[in-house]
Amino acid sequence: MESPELEVEMGAGESALRRSTELNGEADALFDLVQQKRQLAHNFAAACHSEQELAEIVRPLSVLGWTVLEDRRWPGSKRANVDFLLVGPGGVVVLDAKHWAELEIRNGVVFRGDAREDDEVAKLARLVGSIVESIADTGLAAAAVSAAMVFTSHAVRATAVGPVTVVGAGQVVAWLAGLRQRFTGDQVTVVAAAIARACPEIDGDPLRPTPAPVKVQPRRLAEPSPALIDVEAITQSLLESALAGPIEDWMTFLHPDQNKLVRSHWNGPARIRGPAGTGKTVVGLHRAVYLAERTDRPVLVTSFVKTLPVVLSSLATRLSPNAAERIEFVGVHALAFRALERTGQKIRLDQKGADRAFQEAWRRTDAATKLGAVDERASYWKEEIDCVIKGRGLTEFGDYRELRRVGRKTPLQAADRAHVWDLYSAYEAELAEQGIQDFNDLLIRAKAAVDTYPDLFTYSAVIVDEVQDLNLAAFRFLAALAGDGPDRLLIIGDGQQSVYPGGFTLSEAGISVAGRGTVLRVNYRNTREILEEAARLVSTDTFEDLDGLPEPGRRDAEVPRRGYQPVRWMAERQAGLDSALRLQLTRTHAMGVPWGDLAVLVERRWDVRRYERTLRNAGIPHVDLREYDGRTTDEVKLGTFKRAKGLDFKYVLMPGLRTGPPEMSPGETSDSYAERCERLRRELYVGMTRARDGLWLGYLRS
Structure with a gap:
């Protein structure tokens, strides 16, 4: 057996050994710390x-x-x-x-x-x-x-x-x-x-x-x-700088008050509205860039107007090339096609065939006789089916019978609606017999595809511009793409600029923007003189702005800029009007305005073709708005009022205007005529308010 003394000595040795080990460990740690500090000091010296x-x-x-x-x-x-x-x-x-x-x-x-x-x-x-x-x-x-x-x-x-x-x-x-x-x-x-x-x-x-x-x-x-x-100071500086540059630079101008809106957070669907010229589209563009910079998933920007997404895509690239790569700009119908393709579905879209199917339904039914007392024109009832019945995705007569027909002024009794429904049923039967679909079928099927395969659509946010031009079927499709959640859906538009038959309310779509709606009231685009000229057209017309409540045509808007009075030119013949248009364009250009800052806007596509010849014969460079992509070019923009929606131009020339209202069509009732005239006034209002600095109105004497 070992002695007790030996046990004590061994215990003391172990204690000293442990202490020695601890000290060596501390020394090593201090050495590491010194090395780290020296390396840190070296890094700071290098940084310096x-x-x-x-x-x-x-x-x-x-x-x-x-x-x-x-x-x-x-x-x-x-x-x-x-x-x-x-x-x-x-x-x-x-x-x-x-x-x-x-x-x-x-x-x-x-x-x-x-x-x-x-x-x-x-x-x-x-x-x-x-x-x-x-x-x-x-x-x-x-x-x-x-x-x-x-x-x-x-x-x-x-x-x-x-x-x-x-x-x-x-x-x-x-x-x-x-x-x-x-x-x-x-x-x-x-x-x-x-x-x-x-x-x-x-x-x-x-x-x-x-x-x-x-x-x-x-x-x-x-x-x-x-x-x-x-x-x-910065507001004024930004405004002056934007005014001086190409019109495409102006279309990215953002006021400080609008910038706050771009960076807002909403816990559900939100809406931005306001009169023409208040910067709604620009806010939506900056909002898309802002969101795209903060997500890896795509942001969707869409509109019924085909040109607008293309132009906005180019403007987004000007603002932020990296963010623009994560933003999908596409028209609503092209988007619906993509949705069906993504879910492996096909559709045989044939609008000309659909028109023939309607004409056959009109011929085979007694609609012409039953509905002629209300309006003899088949075109009016084609609009009723497209914009009111199928545009809302209605499938039961009871829903149509009780429907408040937003945007339609011609009253229909229950019996009239029954006759319309018979015409609709015959039209659907003709489509089925031919195996074709129309544009409303495209939207309705696209909505069903999103509902069935929601995981295939991963947009972080959906921004809908010019929402007043959509029908309910299109809007429901887009709302389904957005889904639920904060900052997922932003609705932008103005009911006073609606130029298509029919309409809908947000309540019909099951969407509430209570507490998340913003009204823009400062018109940064137009001069006071241009806006007053345009506002006179619609000042006596009421309109609905997706909320189901009538609003007056005369609206209060702050207009900080003053300018020249719009020019009115009266011509006796078309040749004289063409000559005046050429002269105004060349004189404005000679005063230092680039061709690319001028736009010629007209009512119909055949007017575009007429004035395309006028510009070509005069040697004036021009581009059809259907081909315009938002990049700065030295070409006059040429297109219809509808195609110009959401766009800005420094100077707008509108030839071929009437001195009075259009003629009433044969068989057209006073109610349907009033509805058509009101839409035309809104189209003219849209065209005039595209002008930022100058407006030329060319009239043919009736």
């Missing part, structure tokens, strides 16, 4: 060197109109810093200086050695969002803010990595110079002042004026209520 090197490159940009803010705080942060904030002709640019030993960009991903640096990209993207949020009251749109990781250790051509650009220090000036112009000199001053306040110097007083070489004016920052001054 990198930032100083980049500062030497970007500071001289002040002579090119750029304001350079260095070493600033993140908005609302006490410690996080921004290396450089530049404000200049190309907008606001965030620069993050980098000095990495290894750098590689593979498949749109930044690598540092073998490690992905997604967090660095995401951090810079968050900073951009923070800056935009912090000065949203100035109206600065997110599309005007860019961010770049600038490498002083590598030569890198500007490469997009998600929402961020990766570029070498030697290439950064060329990249900045290549940015499309967004700000004038005055705008640079105002925006830089706002950003200087939101992102103060790291060690400075947030309210202290920024010293040279930064070009922020101390006087503006020292005055009381600087936020109000910033908003007023």
Whole structure:
């Protein structure tokens, strides 16, 4: 047996050994900490060197109109810093200086050695969002803010990595110079002042004026209520800049009040409405870009007007190329085709065949006799079926018998409706016999496809523009695509600009926008003189705006701009009107207005063909609105009032107008005639309100 003393000595040795091990461990930890601290110090020293090197490159940009803010705080942060904030002709640019030993960009991903640096990209993207949020009251749109990781250790051509650009220090000036112009000199001053306040110097007083070489004016920052001054100044600067540029630049103009709306959060379907010229479509465009920058799923922008989605697609690319790639711009009928294709369904759409089927139904039934006392024209009853019965997806006579026919002025008794339903049933039988479908069938089947296969449609949001031109079947299809949830469905439109028969209410569609509706009341597009000319046409007409309540034609709108009175030209013959149109176009162009800022708008497609010949014979470059895609070209735009919906032009010329109302058609009743005249007045109103700066009205004496 071992002695007790030996046991004590062994215990003491173990204790000392444990202590020795602990101390060695602490020493190792301290050594690691020292190494980490030394590495951190080395990194900061490298960062300092990198930032100083980049500062030497970007500071001289002040002579090119750029304001350079260095070493600033993140908005609302006490410690996080921004290396450089530049404000200049190309907008606001965030620069993050980098000095990495290894750098590689593979498949749109930044690598540092073998490690992905997604967090660095995401951090810079968050900073951009923070800056935009912090000065949203100035109206600065997110599309005007860019961010770049600038490498002083590598030569890198500007490469997009998600929402961020990766570029070498030697290439950064060329990249900045290549940015499309967004700000004038005055705008640079105002925006830089706002950003200087939101992102103060790291060690400075947030309210202290920024010293040279930064070009922020101390006087503006020292005055009381600087936020109000910033908003007023940038609003005016943005307006003046947008007015001076091509019309496509104007169509992306956003007022600060509208910018707040773009960034709103709604817990359900929302609606934006307001008179012509108040910027509804532009708000929808910026909203789409805003949402697309914050999601990996596509955003849908759609409209009944075929030209509008095409034009908006080009404008979105101007605002944010990266976001535009995640926005799907498509007309509602083309979208319905895609929905059926995605679910493996086919449809035999034949509108000419459908027209023949209706004529056969009209011939085979006694509708002409039974309905002739109301309106002898078969076309009126074709509209009734298309826009009221099938446009609502009705399948039971009882629903039609009790229906309030929104947008239709001709009253129908129960017996009349029964005769219409018989005509509809015969028409459906003819379609089935021929094995063809019409456009309403397309929309109804597309809605059913979405209901059956909802997982195939993954839009993060659906924005519906010119909603007043849709029928209920189309709207239900789009609402199904949006689904339920916050910020999923935005409805944009104005009932006073409805130019098609019939209509519907949101309650019929099962949609409520209570507490989520916004009315825009400031007309930024038209001058007061242009709007007054257009408003006279519809001032005595009432209309419904999807809520089922009649609204007066005369509407209050704030119009900040004044201009010239619209020009009225009276011609005795068509040749004289053609000559006057050519002369007005060439004179306006000779005064410095590009061809591309002029538009000739007419009522019907055959009018388009007539004036296309007039322009071609005069050697005036032009493009049919059906072919216009929103890109700036030096060609006069030519199209119908309906095709121009949602678009803006600096100068609009409208030849071929009547001096009085149209003639009543044979067999047309006073009620149906009044309905047709009212729609025509709304079409003319739409055409006139497309004009921003000037309006020419060419009349043929009746």
